[in-house]
Amino acid sequence: MAYLDTLGRFSLDGVALPYQRIRVRGGQRDHVHEYPYVPGGLPETFGRKLYEVTVSLKIDDGIMRAGGFYQGRNLFTNMAVLRGRWEDGARMRIGLPNIGEILGYAMTWDQELDVRMRSGELYELTLREDQDQASLVAKTLSTRPVAALATALGAIEERMPPDPPGLLQQLVGAVNSLLAYRDTAQMWVGYVADKITGLLLLFQEVDDSLDILRDPMNSELLEALHALWAAVQEMQSEAGEVATWTTPREMDVSGIALVIYGSTEQAVEVMKLNPLDDPYRVPAGTAIRYLKTS
Numbered sequence: 001m002a003y004l005d006t007l008g009r010f011s012l013d014g015v016a017l018p019y020q021r022i023r024v025r026g027g028q029r030d031h032v033h034e035y036p037y038v039p040g041g042l043p044e045t046f047g048r049k050l051y052e053v054t055v056s057l058k059i060d061d062g063i064m065r066a067g068g069f070y071q072g073r074n075l076f077t078n079m080a081v082l083r084g085r086w087e088d089g090a091r092m093r094i095g096l097p098n099i100g101e102i103l104g105y106a107m108t109w110d111q112e113l114d115v116r117m118r119s120g121e122l123y124e125l126t127l128r129e130d131q132d133q134a135s136l137v138a139k140t141l142s143t144r145p146v147a148a149l150a151t152a153l154g155a156i157e158e159r160m161p162p163d164p165p166g167l168l169q170q171l172v173g174a175v176n177s178l179l180a181y182r183d184t185a186q187m188w189v190g191y192v193a194d195k196i197t198g199l200l201l202l203f204q205e206v207d208d209s210l211d212i213l214r215d216p217m218n219s220e221l222l223e224a225l226h227a228l229w230a231a232v233q234e235m236q237s238e239a240g241e242v243a244t245w246t247t248p249r250e251m252d253v254s255g256i257a258l259v260i261y262g263s264t265e266q267a268v269e270v271m272k273l274n275p276l277d278d279p280y281r282v283p284a285g286t287a288i289r290y291l292k293t294s
Contacts, residue, residue, distance in 0.1 A: 004097075009069070010055065011095035013085070013253075014271065014279055015078050018063050018070060021056040024099060051102065051129040053094060060120030079123065081252075081280055083109065090254065091130055091268055103268060104129045149175065149235060152228035159221040161212065171206050174199050175228065196232060203229045242273070247286045253279040260290050 009016040027049040032041040059075045085092065086106035094104045110124040153175050160168065178195055206225070207213065213222045245260055253276065257267040271279055273289045282288075 007097035008095065010097055011093070012082055013092045013268075014095075014276075015082065016069065016095075017057055017075065017078070018059070019055055020058050021054075022096065022098075023054045024096065025052045025054070051104075052107075053096065053104070053125075053127040053129075055123075055125045055127065057123040057125065058120065059123065060117070062119050076120075083111075085254065088254075088264065090264055092127075093268055093271065094127055094129075102129050149178070149228070149231040152224065152231040155224040156221070156228050159218075159224050161218070161221075165210055165212065167202075167206055167210060171199075171202050174202060175232070196235060199232055200229075203232065242289055243292045245288045245290060247282055247284055247288060249284045251282050251284075253282060256282060256288055260288070266290075 010019040010022060011017065029046040029049055030043050031046070032043050034041040057079075059079055063070050064073055064075060065071075086109055089105060091103055091105050093101055095101050104127045106125060107128050108124075108126040112122040112124070114122065153172065156172060160172075178199065203225075207229075212218050213225065245256075247256065251259075253267045253270050254264040257264050257270050260266070260270070267279075270288065270290060273291070274286075276282055276286075
């Protein structure tokens with residue numbers, strides 16, 4: 001099997017598009033300090049630049065008629081809808097086959113008709129990575145609160161008895177499961193808030209029902225448990241609360257974000273919290289989960 005056959009598809013906001021070429025450009029922000037009469041210089045680095053992605057697309061009737069994945073799709077309509085989002089400066093999920101998913105926006109988009117290709121048109125897109133508000137909140141969740149949580153969990157594991165009760169093992173496993181998302185794209189505030197609700201109930205059950213915690217010999221274990229409990233509560237305060245809103249009519253995800261948040265900027269967050277079959281046609285009566293703002 002060829003390497004390309006092992007990769008996923010290129011997509012924008014979950015809409016797969018047929019590409020001809022993708023180029024990802026990364027770089028390092030730096031400054032070279034130079035001194036008179038001294039050869040060379042002293043470079044100083046300041047972290048990586050935002051990624052830029054150049055994509056060549058071929059939107060062709062033949063692709064839609066050939067069968068397979070794009071059979072029956074109207075790619076011309078897809079591109080028209082996406083172009084409207086680019087004009088609005090909307091942030092998008094950019095699915096790169098060889099890298100994964102990043103958030104970004106369209107910088108430029110060239111749309112070309114060529115008489116030598118009568119069945120479609122060509123697009124050349126330049127996309128730039130963006131660290132929007134949701135990403136920054138997720139980054140905050142993956143640093144200070146998560147570090148406190150990991151430290152408290154380590155203290156619990158050090159003090160676990162040789163044959164720990166099943167309920168205590170379940171608790172440790174649940175916290176480890178939460179920590180596993182700190183370095184993934186799923187570390188979104190809504191996901192964290194949803195998981196923490198159940199985890200706090202489990203803490204209460206452990207505290208109420210485990211007799212070993214009443215033994216003075218296990219006072220350090222009890223203290224470590226309460227420290228871990230407090231760390232999870234701190235993460236909950238960072239994550240916020242998930243609520244539900246029902247679409248009154250068929251809507252697209254940008255319209256849903258506009259109603260809930262007052263801005264289309266959070267459309268990506270809506271899609272992260274809800275498995276939508278088609279982000280441009282969400283049926284009436286769909287329950288939409290969203291993160292409540294203070």
